[in-house]
Amino acid sequence: MLEIPESKTIGEQASEILVGKTIARVLTASSPHSFTWYNGDPALYDKMLSGKKIVSVKGHGAYVDIHCNGDMSLSVGDGTNLKYFPASQEHPKKHQLLIEFTDKSFLAFTVSMYGAIFAYKGEMDNPYHSGSLNSLSPLDDAFDESFFNDIFKNAKKDYSIKALLATEQRIPGLGNGVLQDILFKAGLHPKRKISTISDFERGELFHCLKVTLQSMYEKGGRDTEKDFYGNFGKYKTLLSKKTYKERCPLCGDEIHKEAYLGGTVYYCASCQKL
Secondary structure (H helix, E strand, C coil): CCCHHHHHHHHHHHHHHHCCCEEEEEEECCCCCCCEEECCCHHHHHHHHCCCEEEEEEEECCEEEEEEHHHEEEEEECCEEEEEECCCCCCCCCCCEEEEECCCCEEEEEECCCEEEEEEECCCCCHHHHHHHCCCCCCCCCCCHHHHHHHHHCCCCCCEHHHHHHCCCCCCCCCHHHHHHHHHHHCCCCCCEHHHCCHHHHHHHHHHHHHHHHHHHHCCCECCCECCCCCECCECCCCCCCCCCCECCCCCCEEEEEEECCEEEEEECCCCCC
């Protein structure tokens, strides 16, 4: 899933490769997916984008935006994977959209559970997208402890820490995936009410959030997610679908897995007391 480390990594990788390329054609889904959302009829994407030159690529929050001349853009959201293929490769058998360039290299877009692929002119009419563009990222220096504390002050006190940080996009791109290691390092249970978190614990959480996300980004994303070239990131997750069957890396106790607030949470009941 596209979260802060992956969107920024993919945005930078894609910018290096795609800027200056011209779109030759856009192919609609070879394998239709019920939970792939498009902006209008995807059959019109070819007419909208063919002949356009890519001028910039930006990753932010849970989005990657590909901007073309003529004020045309294509944005993908959380849940959509985009992978670059050189001209020597064959088109994959299954995709939800494919963009071929004049040099015969191409981009394939695939969706596993759900995802968005939006082509549009001008600005994208989506509050989550515009909110992401206009929000500070934890990777920015301006996202300081004072800014973080204001997020707590403006929230209902009966919220859990997961509800505060990973729902309603208060911090765009900080989702359930990256949250697991942040809370583990901070020693906080995902169901812990924010009203019970002390000033000291909040300070530790801020530090863990900044350091963990920076490490994830610097290592090209998490080892559960793939980059622009289809390679897994090099940040080794502590708590994830890859590790939860192992013992806690700190105390050796069992790692618990359960559904909570629309996603799966992992925690050590000994190190992250409720």
